Amino acid sequence: MRTLDGAVAVITGGGSGIGRATARSLADRGARLVIADINAQNAARVADEIVDAGGEAAAIVCDVGDDRAFDDLSAFTLRRFGAVDIVMNNVGVLTSGRPEHLPVGEWQRIININLMSVVRSNTVFLPLLLAQGRGHLVNTASFAGLFTYSYDRIPYAATKAAIVQISEGLRLYLHPQGIGVTVLCPGPVATDIMATMPPTFGPDVPTALPGEQFGVLAPEVVGEQVARAILDDTFMVYTDDQVRDVLVERASDWNSFIARQTVTRAGRHEPPPSN
Numbered sequence: 251m252r253t254l255d256g257a258v259a260v261i262t263g264g265g266s267g268i269g270r271a272t273a274r275s276l277a278d279r280g281a282r283l284v285i286a287d288i289n290a291q292n293a294a295r296v297a298d299e300i301v302d303a304g305g306e307a308a309a310i311v312c313d314v315g316d317d318r319a320f321d322d323l324s325a326f327t328l329r330r331f332g333a334v335d336i337v338m339n340n341v342g343v344l345t346s347g348r349p350e351h352l353p354v355g356e357w358q359r360i361i362n363i364n365l366m367s368v369v370r371s372n373t374v375f376l377p378l379l380l381a382q383g384r385g386h387l388v389n390t391a392s393f394a395g396l397f398t399y400s401y402d403r404i405p406y407a408a409t410k411a412a413i414v415q416i417s418e419g420l421r422l423y424l425h426p427q428g429i430g431v432t433v434l435c436p437g438p439v440a441t442d443i444m445a446t447m448p449p450t451f452g453p454d455v456p457t458a459l460p461g462e463q464f465g466v467l468a469p470e471v472v473g474e475q476v477a478r479a480i481l482d483d484t485f486m487v488y489t490d491d492q493v494r495d496v497l498v499e500r501a502s503d504w505n506s507f508i509a510r511q512t513v514t515r516a517g518r519h520e521p522p523p524s525n
């Protein structure tokens with residue numbers, strides 16, 4: 251997009267962390283924001299912050315795990331601002347436990363919130379963007395979707411890998427029709443994401459923290475990266491060049507890459523050294 255001035259942006263999970271920071275970065279450039287979040291207080295607070303800073307924003311309570319959520323979100327946005335230009339599918343939740351201890355129901359919860367939310371969003375917002383022949387989609391995946399993450403958080407990593415694939419397919423399909431697609435693959439970012447993670451299923455896993463080889467970014471840095479990616483029509487946003495370096499390392503010899511990551515007898519996962 252050439253400008254964000256006046257553009258209408260919908261951000262799910264906009265009440266905290268990366269969603270909040272992106273909302274602020276887009277609003278700073280003149281975008282009008284719809285902050286959609288399951289946490290009513292946080293959504294309202296972010297909308298208030300934007301309005302207090304001289305921008306335009308509205309908050310809506312929304313559970314992206316609910317089939318009707320995106321119909322309501324789209325209707326709310328059109329009623330309030332009359333258009334949708336940018337959709338950021340940003341909600342993601344974590345779970346942990348060794349694979350044999352993670353109940354099927356927990357897999358389904360993570361798939362429903364992290365992955366099916368993107369599917370639901372596409373069924374509602376894509377027809378709208380296609381009809382107008384312009385706009386931009388941002389899907390928040392993770393470095394967890396790009397290479398080995400951790401054996402105790404497989405459902406999360408699996409949904410993030412799926413979001414990367416969905417985004418690549420959408421980029422091929424939508425770009426010729428005037429619609430940009432960005433997939434955001436952050437390394438670690440200092441947000442509240444751990445606060446909503448349920449207790450570990452089964453015994454605790456004495457694992458190295460996934461991504462601890464990378465620095466932890468402030469969400470504001472990521473918000474600015476997303477704003478620039480929309481303006482520059484950038485597909486992949488890594489947030490950290492080291493994430494790309496690890497990906498290159500894996501691609502150059504996938505077998506030795508995975509072999510160099512060990513799980514010790516005590517269950518400790520040791521990720522490969524990053525460059």
Ligand SMILES: NC(=O)c1ccc[n+]([C@@H]2O[C@H](COP(=O)([O-])OP(=O)(O)OC[C@H]3O[C@@H](n4cnc5c(N)ncnc54)[C@H](O)[C@@H]3O)[C@@H](O)[C@H]2O)c1
Pocket residue numbers: 262263264265266267268269286287288289292312313314315340341342343363390391392393435436437438439440441442443444446
């Ligand atoms: N923080 C990191 O290190 C990191 C790294 C890579 C990717 N990510 C991804 O970034 C995205 C944003 O996460 P964050 O780190 O800012 O976390 P966060 O917890 O600070 O923000 C997530 C927001 O989503 C909302 N939310 C949760 N479930 C919801 C639902 N069902 N419906 C609507 N809203 C819901 C929460 O209330 C919260 O406001 C996620 O997709 C996450 O997987 C985060």
